[in-house]
């Protein structure tokens with residue numbers, strides 16, 4: 117049946133942990149993980165709630181394929197109302213924590229209220245209890261994992277935690293599991309911090325039972341694994357080069373946002389690329405990359421494990437950073453590098469390590485530094501305000517800023533509010549490269565037109581993982597479309613958004629979609645889950661989830677005016693590359709998109725659309 121049929125409800129105000137049955141009608145309508153947890157959230161909170169108040173809730177959820185033998189089936193999601201955007205937030209993470217939740221017998225954990233003092237939650241199969249976190253508060257994610265394992269005398273316990281950044285409610289704090297996997301975007305770590313919840317530790321020994329048709333499931337998962345292995349991207353490119361393989365590709369097509377999107381190509385892109393990770397350093401003759409790594413059950417293994425240069429200025433006096441650790445992935449390398457004009461690979465890895473150690477989203481952090489550096493170059497921010505010189509390209513400023521932000525020191529407190537609030541405070545709101553308050557990832561919407569629409573309409577603010585049309589517009593997956601035209605993009609964006617909602621809700625990694633379509637996912641879901649899981653139904657579930665998220669945002673106060681892009685992308689033409697002279701054509705695409713979606717011109721699902729989807 118795919119689901120454990122069991123929910124754990126943790127009331128942090130009362131200090132209670134209660135078991136309740138999973139709503140199986142909702143499981144049938146929303147599948148699991150992102151979709152199902154969002155259904156619970158929108159049914160239980162006021163859309164206008166302050167995200168950092170006790171009245172907000174936070175849900176950690178698995179999907180029906182989480183913990184199974186489906187490739188990449190180790191994902192879990194964190195769903196809440198996000199403090200960075202005020203919109204629905206759903207952040208997805210790999211590693212091993214999600215599978216462990218499933219092995220302990222739970223489909224999801226709902227956190228409500230706020231603890232009077234710092235606590236952590238320990239789940240051991242059916243048993244769940246809150247424990248005092250006084251000794252953990254003020255510790256990093258890495259120290260927290262180590263201390264909990266020591267306390268429990270169990271090296272196999274799986275832990276998700278927040279660092280000092282989440283405690284301080286940096287608005288783009290994330291929740292880190294397994295040392296360097298994270299529910300990364302939209303500030304879910306700040307919500308956890310606001311609840312005085314430091315960590316969740318899980319030990320599950322039950323395995324996964326109840327697959328509907330085990331023979332069919334074995335066949336479907338084996339066939340789907342073969343598709344991944346035979347595909348050039350998932351079988352060769354990602355294992356060897358990781359997601360960072362995109363750095364030179366995206367730079368060449370003129371869509372690598374550089375220096376806060378002033379430019380679309382970065383002269384030092386090759387220095388921070390996947391290829392550079394394989395080159396021997398002059399200082400010690402070692403490559404930056406040590407090996408690749410896989411999350412639970414993954415047959416792609418795109419993860420990077422790297423070792424920083426011990427003589428680099430960032431770490432030469434800090435041996436704790438000398439060992440092999442996670443990173444760099446493409447989005448982090450871009451945000452910490454090209455977005456700020458920094459071409460020092462070791463400095464990027466250092467900033468990435470601090471983001472992992474203290475639990476910060478490197479995309480929003482790096483992009484916020486980019487905005488600060490532009491304000492500095494314009495003379496609006498000064499050495500006195502920041503506490504140092506901070507021109508574009510300064511690796512020293514990047515390294516100092518990541519420390520200050522993670523620990524809530526000096527100007528780091530302002531950086532911790534994100535680029536929207538920073539740019540508003542200093543009178544230049546248009547310089548925040550964000551949508552709904554969340555910073556862009558690593559694709560310039562002038563060079564990849566469909567991504568502009570995907571960003572503008574993303575339900576959790578600017579994001580590449582809600583509708584990755586880069587796959588089609590750049591890589592030709594599943595079909596090649598022209599990245600420089602707006603034609604056909606509303607349909608393309610809708611198709612990617614709805615399909616991604618299904619991948620996320622099943623409990624698998626969206627990177628499989630480089631090789632899989634929904635037709636590869638459907639037999640796996642159908643064999644694992646009770647009920648009829650046809651292609652038609654999966655398509656409908658994806659669309660239902662997208663519209664449910666949209667309706668929550670509408671009720672929270674978002675309108676068509678919030679489906680926008682910064683004027684830099686719609687009025688300042690790209691200066692170089694294939695998109696030279698182009699701006700993003702959002703004004704043309706957006707009304708077409710609303711029509712394709714069955715929404716009003718004001719961006720709300722029509723009565724007919726809601727009725728068709730049962731919303």
Ligand code: SF4
Pocket residue numbers: 188210211409410411412414415416417418419625626627628
């Ligand atoms: S493809 Fe990469 S991110 Fe996705 S599950 Fe595998 S290792 Fe993790």
